[in-house]
Amino acid sequence: MESLFSQKAAGVSEVIFEGPQDGERWFAAMTQPQREGVAVDNLRRQGFFTFSPLEKVVRRHARKTIATTAPVFRGYVFVRLDPAQARWRSINGTRGVRSLVTNGDAPVAIKRGIVETLVASTGADGILEFVDPLQPGMTVRLRAGPFAEQLGVIERLDGRNRLVLLMSLMGSQVRAGVSRDMILQVA
Numbered sequence: 001m002e003s004l005f006s007q008k009a010a011g012v013s014e015v016i017f018e019g020p021q022d023g024e025r026w027f028a029a030m031t032q033p034q035r036e037g038v039a040v041d042n043l044r045r046q047g048f049f050t051f052s053p054l055e056k057v058v059r060r061h062a063r064k065t066i067a068t069t070a071p072v073f074r075g076y077v078f079v080r081l082d083p084a085q086a087r088w089r090s091i092n093g094t095r096g097v098r099s100l101v102t103n104g105d106a107p108v109a110i111k112r113g114i115v116e117t118l119v120a121s122t123g124a125d126g127i128l129e130f131v132d133p134l135q136p137g138m139t140v141r142l143r144a145g146p147f148a149e150q151l152g153v154i155e156r157l158d159g160r161n162r163l164v165l166l167m168s169l170m171g172s173q174v175r176a177g178v179s180r181d182m183i184l185q186v187a
Helices: 004-009 036-045 088-093 114-120
Strands: 025-031 049-051 054-061 064-071 076-081 097-100 139-142 151-158 162-169 172-179 183-185
Touching (some): 036 076, 049 114, 151 172
Antiparallel strands (some): 025 097, 049 076, 054 064, 139 183
16 A cells, blocks of 8 residues: 555545445546646545646756656546535535536536556556556567467567567578567467
8 A cells, every 4th residue: 555645646535445335436626737736635625535646757947857746647636436426516616626517407427446456557656657557577478460370578668669589590590670560468
């Protein structure tokens, strides 16, 4: 379980890790510009469960470089509630919040698993850590193309959604650049 400090740093309510109760879902609330923290604090005071992940950013100003944190989803915070039970309309009047994202007169729930994955990916310091599931040295299988079903080892990852594989073909090691969507991870 994450420390209380990291939960507060990420804008996570202390009881978020209990899991949602019956009927509870995650919703997005649009915030006023640069007021995500204010919105999280005021929503918590009203008893709502909140989540606002952070990321590391580097800012340059007047020849100085400053490393700091900022919300990943600027202008939004996540709120967990049961719209049939909670007074969700009060969110629209909360300081720091513009409005709950709705479709007509009903709030729009976020697809299950998305926010839960973000919560699970938040580190002890409240920073959202994206870990690439593909790493150098991992064995993969080509899905398509002239070498379909051929095994290869990832030599390096390319920042342009490609990777370089090392494959054994005709008794020698061959390097091949392939798209990520052309491979399957081998267990």
